[in-house]
Amino acid sequence: MDTIKYHKKRTNYLKAAYILFQIVPQVLEKHVKRTHNIGLQVAIESTQEDLRRILTEEEFSDLYHMNRLYNHRLYPYYHGIVQNTKLDTSIMDFLITMGIMTVGDRDEVDQCASQTRKNKLIMEKMMDQSENACELFLNAVQRYYDNFEEICVEIGPEVDMGEQIVNQEIGHIGIRITKNYDMLIREMSNTVDIIDHLISKEVLDIDDMEEIKSSAVQSEINRKLISRINIAAARGYSELLVALKADVVNSTLVDKIESTLVTEEDMECYKPTSQHQSFGTSLGLSIMISLCEAIGRAELPKVEPIKENNIIQEDLTLLKEHMNFIVEEEEICEEKYSRLAVELTDIIQRLGGEDVKRSCKKYFMKSCCVNEMNCLLDKIQKQKQLMYLRKSKH
Structure with missing residues (x-):
């Protein structure tokens, strides 16, 4: 009770x-x-x-800073890219190769404590670049993230019925996890094994692991973990359930998640903004x-x-x-x-x-x-x- x-x-x-x-x-x-x-x-x-x-x-x-950003070419993508991507890996390598950024820029980015701060710094540096450089940057992000339209763009493209059915199932999994978000934050444990599994399935990487583990409180670790999984969408959700099932204690959480009903009202209510x-x-x-x-x-x-x-x-x-x-x-x-x-x-x-x-x-x-x-x-x-x-x- x-x-x-x-x-x-x-x-x-x-x-x-x-x-x-x-x-x-x-x-x-x-x-x-x-x-x-x-x-x-x-x-x-x-x-x-x-x-x-x-x-x-x-x-x-x-x-x-926001006043300056508002009229910039990158503004419609700014929040999605900052919150949902990792710019300091292959994308940063591409920018250095194209002469848009320097090795010194990478050293500066590496000093940032969190992924969000790294992304913000890279985005701020991109704001000082030419329009052509910004286009190259956006194209690079789009190539690197298959779900670019979903996580970074204001309005995604229309999809056919086959894709809609797949997306609906993805949506159901995401909604079940969201409806049980509080439970996962409070009760998920043994996250070391969960993170190891997600790394082996390429849902997370070593940098993700370091950022997640940087928190000393378990609830904060859980919150960061779910946030990073959310970026990977369907594959992230599915592999999280697999990892939870493999653990004796966490397996009870899976039962609660999978038994959670998803109604039409939920589909509308939890629709991402x-x-x-x-x-x-x-x-x-x-x-x-x-x-x-x-x-x-x-x-x-x-x-x-x-x-x-x-x-x-x-x-x-x-x-x-x-x-x-x-x-x-x-x-x-x-x-x-x-x-x-x-x-x-x-x-x-x-x-x-x-x-x-x-x-x-x-x-x-x-x-x-x-x-x-x-x-x-x-x-x-x-x-x-x-x-x-x-x-x-x-």
Whole structure:
């Protein structure tokens, strides 16, 4: 019974976190557009001095990095490539061979602590290259990853019926693993043997192993392991089940995964979202709240009269409070989640307008895929570090 209660509380937490960190920044972006008829880039330029005062140095740096990236040729692929690929192996070799990068660049990349940081550094270096170099880079990634369209592109190509049947089965396996994600994070053990098996089947490599094992806590090891498996899609899922079955303790987890029902509603609910994030989501919740507050102080011209200007400011304050709550907690009881859902619905509808009102219920039905979930938890961890940094300065 305690396990069921924990799972429910954790599910409530992830739903609330998804709404706050993935959806609300998009809603705030819509609010700026419909109220002032300007894009975020213009809003940033109009309020940059105010933003420089209220944002941390790291937030301000992130803001201008994303602002620069937004109009770049690589932006539609940026998040998918950073989260779902390994650029520092054969792709980096190709870039050096073509004279796009240097051996010195590789040494710099090798100093990065994690795969995500390595990928980000390579992507930042590619942003300074010519358009032709960027095309060569994208072609190289596409050749190296058979599922490039799935993991890196905003909208994948149409597939025939035969492929759809295969993809549906792949989807079922992925959904079963996602629905049991919390269980796997908490209960999966003996991961050394699992990793060895996945390396032998070329689902993972030595670098993956080192990154996964760099965590001292078993739950973090499990989280990183599932994230890397998710990149390999069907083969990764299948081989994970094989490895779990081979272990006496972990084999009970396979029984639970394989007995998990997948409904049509699940297929829609767990459908992966676009790798192409809105600019608001890329900037993040904290920066978007600060930007909206700065716009309010700058008194930029409005195209839509907003009578409840004080209410808007109150909404932004409430969003900060909810953000801090999510950063500090790891689970939410049913009563608290119900109140939070009502408050967030009201805020989203006030800020987003009529278009958002019609789709608001869908936001609370949506579930994260595995990679989204890990990305979401990374954002929360980063926000927690920023909060502690601010507190230490006061």
